[in-house]
Amino acid sequence: MKRSICWILAALFLLAVAACGSNAAEGPATGTAHSPAPKDTQDDVVAVVVTPPPTQEATLPPAPTLPPELIPTPEPTEVPVGDPIITLVEGEELNVAADFTFSDPGYFAADYRGNSLTDRVTVKGEVVPYLTGTYELSYSVKDDDGRSTTVVRRVHIVPAEMPEIVMPPEKTVYLTFDDGPCGYTEELLDVLKKYNAKATFFVIGNKRRTDLIKRAYAEGHSIGVHTYCHEYNKIYKNEKAFFEDFQKTQEVIKEATGSYTRIFRFPGGSANTASRRSKGIMTRLTKIMEDMGYRYFDWNVSAGDSGGNGYTASQIKSRVVNGLKNHSDYAVVLQHDIHLNSVRAVEGILKWGQENGYTFLALDLTSPVVHSKVQN
Numbered sequence: 011m012k013r014s015i016c017w018i019l020a021a022l023f024l025l026a027v028a029a030c031g032s033n034a035a036e037g038p039a040t041g042t043a044h045s046p047a048p049k050d051t052q053d054d055v056v057a058v059v060v061t062p063p064p065t066q067e068a069t070l071p072p073a074p075t076l077p078p079e080l081i082p083t084p085e086p087t088e089v090p091v092g093d094p095i096i097t098l099v100e101g102e103e104l105n106v107a108a109d110f111t112f113s114d115p116g117y118f119a120a121d122y123r124g125n126s127l128t129d130r131v132t133v134k135g136e137v138v139p140y141l142t143g144t145y146e147l148s149y150s151v152k153d154d155d156g157r158s159t160t161v162v163r164r165v166h167i168v169p170a171e172m173p174e175i176v177m178p179p180e181k182t183v184y185l186t187f188d189d190g191p192c193g194y195t196e197e198l199l200d201v202l203k204k205y206n207a208k209a210t211f212f213v214i215g216n217k218r219r220t221d222l223i224k225r226a227y228a229e230g231h232s233i234g235v236h237t238y239c240h241e242y243n244k245i246y247k248n249e250k251a252f253f254e255d256f257q258k259t260q261e262v263i264k265e266a267t268g269s270y271t272r273i274f275r276f277p278g279g280s281a282n283t284a285s286r287r288s289k290g291i292m293t294r295l296t297k298i299m300e301d302m303g304y305r306y307f308d309w310n311v312s313a314g315d316s317g318g319n320g321y322t323a324s325q326i327k328s329r330v331v332n333g334l335k336n337h338s339d340y341a342v343v344l345q346h347d348i349h350l351n352s353v354r355a356v357e358g359i360l361k362w363g364q365e366n367g368y369t370f371l372a373l374d375l376t377s378p379v380v381h382s383k384v385q386n
């Protein structure tokens with residue numbers, strides 16, 4: 011008797027388990043108490059299973075809420091002891107175009123607990139930003155426990171990218187005017203406008219004629235740096251002195267035009283010997299300035315228009331015209347708009363040039379360069 015009761019209980023138990031299984035088979039997506047069981051399983055278990063087992067969530071007692079002081083704090087996670095870590099922004103190998111200045115992209119440092127040590131990092135080494143080559147900077151830091159780390163960054167100063175030079179059509183003339191602008195420049199701009207000719211002004215910064223620089227630029231002429239003070243002994247004393255003079259003029263140009271220029275003419279030209287007190291400076295500067303993305307222009311036709319020569323406007327015109335005849339591919343003409351006779355010669359040059367198929371253009375970074383042989 012006892013045994014048969016056991017069997018019956020066992021059978022009921024199995025049926026109940028089967029019912030649970032069929033309910034579970036509905037899957038979690040439909041597992042609510044109201045979801046109908048699939049038809050094929052429902053037939054067998056309908057008599058036994060009265061209610062599907064409630065979901066587990068519903069049966070759990072509400073979580074006890076302990077006062078905060080009784081909530082056990084977890085054991086602190088064990089941080090392995092280690093040296094400080096220095097992270098270099100932009101990595102350990104850095105390619106930078108040559109420039110007047112170099113600014114470090116930065117770094118972070120922390121001890122093994124995660125506390126910042128960035129303020130304690132010391133940097134050793136020097137980058138000469140305008141000289142191409144590879145430089146090493148080392149960054150060191152020490153934590154409160156005396157553990158230290160040093161990482162090294164290699165900075166590669168590379169030449170700036172320059173646009174390709176585009177050869178102009180034959181009979182292109184680049185008139186260039188140094189040492190201005192000044193009062194005569196207005197007359198010059200009027201003449202250039204009359205002939206729809208473009209030219210280039212290599213300006214002296216300390217003349218502070220931003221009004222004229224602005225007008226020239228607005229009328230389609232190019233503006234280049236010549237110098238700020240035009241004193242050879244000052245400018246060519248060393249690289250730093252040259253850069254300072256150059257950048258002061260850049261600021262004047264930016265004030266007038268809204269942007270810096272990338273073209274320039276060395277005071278005295280690149281072949282000057284006025285710089286000889288600083289041995290080799292022209293050799294260095296000609297390379298450095300080009301590495302930094304600037305182009306300098308000498309000339310292959312000279313008007314010989316300095317006041318000391320005493321040439322009349324018509325003599326200056328003849329000199330330039332003869333020069334153009336010798337450079338039928340392209341000519342870069344040196345003139346000075348601080349000499350009235352030179353300014354007065356321009357109309358005759360433009361007239362002759364246009365009658366003989368020459369075009370007068372402004373220099374830019376894609377213009378062919380005329381470089382003299384450096385003497386110092």
Ligand SMILES: [Zn+2]
Nearest residue numbers: 188189277278
């Ligand atoms: Zn000059």
